[in-house]
Amino acid sequence: MLLEVLHMSVFYDKAMLLNDVNLGVDEGELVSLVGPNGAGKSTLLRAITGLVARDREISKRSTGGEVILKGKIRFAGEEIQGVPAYQIVKRGLVHCPERRRPFREMAVRDNLLAGAYLKRDRVAKASDLEKVYTLFPVLKGRSSQVAGTLSGGEQQMLAIGRALMTEPKLLCIDEPSTGLAPILRKEVFTKIKEVSLLGITVLLVEQEVSAVFEMASRNYVLSSGRIIAEGTAESLLKDEVIRKTYLGL
Amino acid sequence: MLLDIVVSGLISGSMFALLAIGFSLIFGVARIVNIAHTAFYMVAAYCIFFFTQRMGLGSIISMLLAIVMVICLGLLTYRFFIEPIREHEAAVLIGTIALAIAMQEVMLLIFTGDFLSVPSLVGGFFSIMNVKIFYQQLLTFGAVVAVLLALWLMLMKTRLGLAIRCMAEDREVANLMGINERLVAMATMGISVGLAAFTGAVVVPLTIVNPFMWMEPLIIMMAVVVLGGLGSLKGSFLGAYILGFTEALVVFLIPKGAFLKGSVALSIMILVLILRPEGLFGIAFEEER
Numbered sequence: 388m389l390l391e392v393l394h395m396s397v398f399y400d401k402a403m404l405l406n407d408v409n410l411g412v413d414e415g416e417l418v419s420l421v422g423p424n425g426a427g428k429s430t431l432l433r434a435i436t437g438l439v440a441r442d443r444e445i446s447k448r449s450t451g452g453e454v455i456l457k458g459k460i461r462f463a464g465e466e467i468q469g470v471p472a473y474q475i476v477k478r479g480l481v482h483c484p485e486r487r488r489p490f491r492e493m494a495v496r497d498n499l500l501a502g503a504y505l506k507r508d509r510v511a512k513a514s515d516l517e518k519v520y521t522l523f524p525v526l527k528g529r530s531s532q533v534a535g536t537l538s539g540g541e542q543q544m545l546a547i548g549r550a551l552m553t554e555p556k557l558l559c560i561d562e563p564s565t566g567l568a569p570i571l572r573k574e575v576f577t578k579i580k581e582v583s584l585l586g587i588t589v590l591l592v593e594q595e596v597s598a599v600f601e602m603a604s605r606n607y608v609l610s611s612g613r614i615i616a617e618g619t620a621e622s623l624l625k626d627e628v629i630r631k632t633y634l635g636l
Numbered sequence: 637m638l639l640d641i642v643v644s645g646l647i648s649g650s651m652f653a654l655l656a657i658g659f660s661l662i663f664g665v666a667r668i669v670n671i672a673h674t675a676f677y678m679v680a681a682y683c684i685f686f687f688t689q690r691m692g693l694g695s696i697i698s699m700l701l702a703i704v705m706v707i708c709l710g711l712l713t714y715r716f717f718i719e720p721i722r723e724h725e726a727a728v729l730i731g732t733i734a735l736a737i738a739m740q741e742v743m744l745l746i747f748t749g750d751f752l753s754v755p756s757l758v759g760g761f762f763s764i765m766n767v768k769i770f771y772q773q774l775l776t777f778g779a780v781v782a783v784l785l786a787l788w789l790m791l792m793k794t795r796l797g798l799a800i801r802c803m804a805e806d807r808e809v810a811n812l813m814g815i816n817e818r819l820v821a822m823a824t825m826g827i828s829v830g831l832a833a834f835t836g837a838v839v840v841p842l843t844i845v846n847p848f849m850w851m852e853p854l855i856i857m858m859a860v861v862v863l864g865g866l867g868s869l870k871g872s873f874l875g876a877y878i879l880g881f882t883e884a885l886v887v888f889l890i891p892k893g894a895f896l897k898g899s900v901a902l903s904i905m906i907l908v909l910i911l912r913p914e915g916l917f918g919i920a921f922e923e924e925r
């Protein structure tokens with residue numbers, strides 16, 4: 388297993404957001420994580436990539452509520468639950484966050500270079516930039532445009548491109564299709580498939596269940612902080628209860 | 637008259653810009669409202685006085701020494717005093733006020749409350765259209781422009797600059813890019829107080845050194861930042877010149893306007909807060925951590 392999450396529980400201010408979650412992603416897989424609004428999908432990604440631990444550190448030093456993080460995260464054979472977020476990136480575990488969150492006042496090109504922050508080799512940086520531009524030609528034409536002026540679809544491409552610049556082994560993408568028109572959603576999914584074909588392992592959080600079930604090799608269903616089902620699309624869709632109550636299909 | 641206004645506006649505008657940009661920088665990156673910012677400027681002015689007048693060192697050496705010393709002081713206070721309470725906004729506010737007063741008291745103890753002065757680096761002046769322009773004014777203006785340019789290049793062209801810009805926009809995503817926020821915040825604090833020290837250094841020959849000299853620029857700097865929008869460097873830059881020129885206009889156009897000088901900043905601050913609280917280029921505070 389490339390990524391293993393073992394018995395993970397997360398509390399924010401006494402509210403339990405994740406409840407004994409176990410999840411695993413194998414090298415080369417594209418795994419989906421679906422579930423209703425507020426299920427805790429984003430929280431799970433944030434816990435994996437160190438952002439919950441960061442919140443915990445901040446809460447310790449401020450008057451905000453207490454954050455508790457329990458359980459183990461193993462990535463590429465090493466336990467990383469104590470590693471700070473900015474060092475987790477270095478290991479190849481990368482998070483493309485919800486709502487895309489581009490650096491709005493920076494040029495597209497600078498956004499992408501921010502992804503290459505840890506790389507010092509100029510030549511490697513330039514060639515990675517070209518690779519991203521090849522995958523997302525729209526970005527190339529807008530490289531000196533400020534990211535805040537891009538359309539939603541373009542911003543999503545930028546967010547994925549920026550994440551790719553960090554050279555991920557495992558890329559966690561949070562709701563890339565939300566807020567996009569149907570044609571653009573399709574394009575985003577096509578791009579994610581291409582990323583997966585490049586050999587990058589993907590953990591994809593989505594609301595658009597039918598679309599991701601077509602792409603993913605395995606799926607997890609999260610509800611109220613618990614993994615309530617896991618398996619291939621067929622096996623999940625066979626189960627009437629899961630299909631109706633949790634997937635809304 | 638017109639030229640008077642231009643010269644005065646450009647020089648005070650540049651000073652305000654240096655101070656306000658330094659203040660905005662650390663606010664943008666670490667959300668620290670550093671009330672002690674201009675106190676560092678005061679300490680730098682005293683350092684220059686001490687090195688040139690008491691130790692007899694050359695002006696350039698004294699300036700460099702003063703800037704280095706103030707940066708060290710800034711980093712130490714940041715590391716041991718501000719950083720531990722960083723996430724606690726009210727504590728930072730109160731803490732940095734205390735810090736400023738502490739620095740003021742220390743200077744008062746060492747140098748007493750006497751008004752001190754440092755002679756110009758370069759003497760003499762020339763006249764255009766009956767307006768005296770002192771070489772010292774020109775030098776100050778030139779140095780300020782050079783530093784502003786260097787700062788801009790640093791922000792736009794270097795790795796640290798990229799990290800600073802990322803942090804100023806989204807600290808959490810900056811982490812996801814592999815940026816070590818503690819280190820970048822520390823470096824930014826160094827740059828920020830370094831700018832304050834530099835301002836103190838270039839302003840020294842044009843002003844009077846005393847332990848309370850941090851208060852007036854603090855108010856002006858606050859007005860600039862409110863006008864430009866908290867956290868926006870572009871806003872601080874423009875706001876500084878707007879304020880600088882407004883002040884010059886009031887001083888030269890209104891009879892006895894010099895007495896009104898102090899109220900310009902406050903009036904602008906109050907007007908902006910009423911009409912457009914986010915300032916010219918203010919950032920909307922979304923949920924962000």
Ligand SMILES: Nc1ncnc2c1ncn2[C@@H]1O[C@H](COP(=O)(O)OP(=O)(O)OP(=O)(O)O)[C@@H](O)[C@H]1O
Pocket residue numbers: 399400402404422423424425426427428429430431485562
């Ligand atoms: N900082 C926080 N403090 C307290 N509760 C929080 C915090 N962040 C999220 N929550 C709550 O935790 C629950 C899970 O949130 P999360 O964002 O992980 O859900 P999600 O599955 O990603 O939902 P969505 O599909 O809407 O993105 C929600 O009920 C949310 O209100």
Ligand SMILES: [Mg+2]
Pocket residue numbers: 428429430485561562
């Ligand atoms: Mg979410």
